[in-house]
Amino acid sequence: MIRSMTTATRSGLGTDGRFAVWAPGADAVAVVVDGTPHPMTRDEEARDAGAGWWHALVAGAGHGSDYAYALDGSDPLPEPRSRWQPAGVHAASRVWDPDASPALDDAWTGRALPGAVIYEMHVGTFTPGGTFDDALERLDHLVDLGITHVEVLPVNAFDGSRGWGYDGVLWFAVTENYGGPDGFRRFVAGCHERGLAVVLDAVYNHLGPSGAYLDRFGPYFSGANDWGSALNLDGPGSDTVRAYILENVAMWFADFGVDALRLDAVHALHDARATHLLEEMATTADTLASTLGRPCVLIAESDLNDPRLVTPREAGGYGLDAQWCDDVHHALHSTLTGETQGYYVDFGELETLARVLREAYVHAGTWSTFRGRTHGRPVDLARVPGHRFLAYLQDHDQVGNRAAGDRLSASLPPGLLACGAALVFCSPFTPMVFMGEEWGASTPWAFFVGFDDPELAEAVRTGRRAEFAAHGWGAADAPDPTDVATFERSTLDWSEPGEGQHAWLLEVYRSLIALRRTEPDLADPRLDRVHCDVDPGSRTLVLHRGNLRLVVNLAPVERTVAVDGAHETLAAPLGAGVSEAAVSLAPESFALVRVG
Secondary structure, X not given: OOHHHHHHHHHOEXXXXXXXXXXXXXXXXXXXXXOEEEEOEEOOOOOOOOOOEEEEEOOOOOOOOEEEEEEOOOOOEOOOOOOOOOOOOOOOEEOOOHHXXXXXXXXXXXXXXXXXXXXXXXXXXXXXXXXXXXXXOOHHHHHHHOOOEEEEOOOEEEOOOOEOOOOEEEEEEEOOOOOHHHHHHHHHHHHHHOOOEEEEEEOOOOEOOOOOOHHHHOOOEEEEOOOOEEEOOOXXXXXXXXXXXXXXXXXXXXXXXXXXXXXXXXXXXXXXXXXXXXXXXXXXXXXXXXXHOOOOEEEEOOOOOOHHHHOOHHHOOOOOOEEEOHHHHHHHHHHHXXXXXXXXXXXXXXXXXXXXXXXXXXXXXXXXXXXXXXXXXXXOOOOOOHHHXXXXXXXXHHHHOOOOOOOHHHOOOHHHHHHHHHHHXXXXXXXXXXXXXXXXXXXXXXXXXXXXXXXXXXXXXXXHHHHHHHOOOOHHHOOOOOOHHHHHHOOOOOOOOOOHHHHHHHHHHHHHHHHHHHOHHHHOOOHHHEEEEEEOOOOEEEEEEOOEEEEEEXXXXXXXXXXXXXXXXXXXXXXXXXXXXXXXXXXXXXXXXXXX
């Protein structure tokens, strides 16, 4: 544990009786500990951007003490850096000391991102129980599948009994819905015991609509974006706001043992400073990695198609380790389903899929019809390794933001699902699987919330319907996101993986992941060595990876594809006829063959 960074953090959170809070506009502040108010003293020495801190020492306070802050005699508010909110985001905070929590594995040395296979999980719907402890009971399934990293959707405290987690308002606290901070520590420890690294989805671009009291304390906000209140990253007081975010980054790595953070929608971080917040995050993570003795990875979600995100800082980039690559998803989805509405408009051609498998971006300084402008910048294929881009056939956004929350398995046959998986796992990118995808889960995964405020719930309901209407879906197509039944229907059915076509597809995924681990050509991240041949008329594609060829037939009829030198079949779940000159494939199937 990083004492040099966490000691300062703990001194303001009451673990040793000391409390500190930033409230630069207040004339008087009291910390209310276990119902008793204690006046705080303002730090008058600091007159720079960090001014406005208040301090108090409360004898006897420590782990388990409830506390809140009263500003100028107002009703007490929860701690902005609260680690524990047992009664919800509107109630008092509770002191949480990591040293009094379940232990982490000090011997864990982490897992590198190159060679990773990531599994995206929403804790609340991964199991019927919906807690960290329930999720632990299913981790062996992931180990058997060949997963190396478990990515959990946001676990920070949000209002209500259920939700995706992106409406968090107390970023340092782990929601009680899943088991609180102790439950998350047990989950991380359980993953590490099984050799699984943990990726945590972290949201720094906005706060949720209920329980976001930060602006009562100081100038944390700078307006709003599409999702909620945006953080003040470059205005007056922004030094302290940025330090607040960086402290949160450090906390997840140091006090909860996570191995990576997935940074949500970084294109919504409006930062006009010369040193961008993302660069500061990368520097923080690198410093922690050297101290903790394990990788501390940052993965961005970005709509910018800007390779500077994953370019090293010494080369003028931000120095993040990887980014989600939606262009790969869009090309796969549009090719497999035929959908070309909305942001899929530029992705329906087989040649586009071939391009994205070689170059990561489709829009790379080129025209985007959906945006109505030129978008993106090319990736330097000789310098940027493919593992810096995450590729996926499905994810929580691309499933959950459909009106019915329908997965690909609701509309595609198993053969095409397997073809899509083969293209992801045989690509030069880091593959990611959305929970249940590996067996073609029949359960949907819809948008759901559990706000107690009826006006807010109605606003969410009508807002989502308007969004869906803009994409051509009618109100009848979308389940009510506030209905608990929508949440319950989104929970995985664990009786499916052993049944029929579900079991067949699961074995395809398991075999492909194993091949990625054992075949060096599939792990080669060099994008300038990737080639792809397509025949749009026959709906066939050949992906070249060293001495391997992934031959894919997306047509509903049998096809024979020319492949020189093929002599060994590594995978062909529906069978294949292989000669030295060609590969014959059943309808909607693939084969991975060795040549030479």
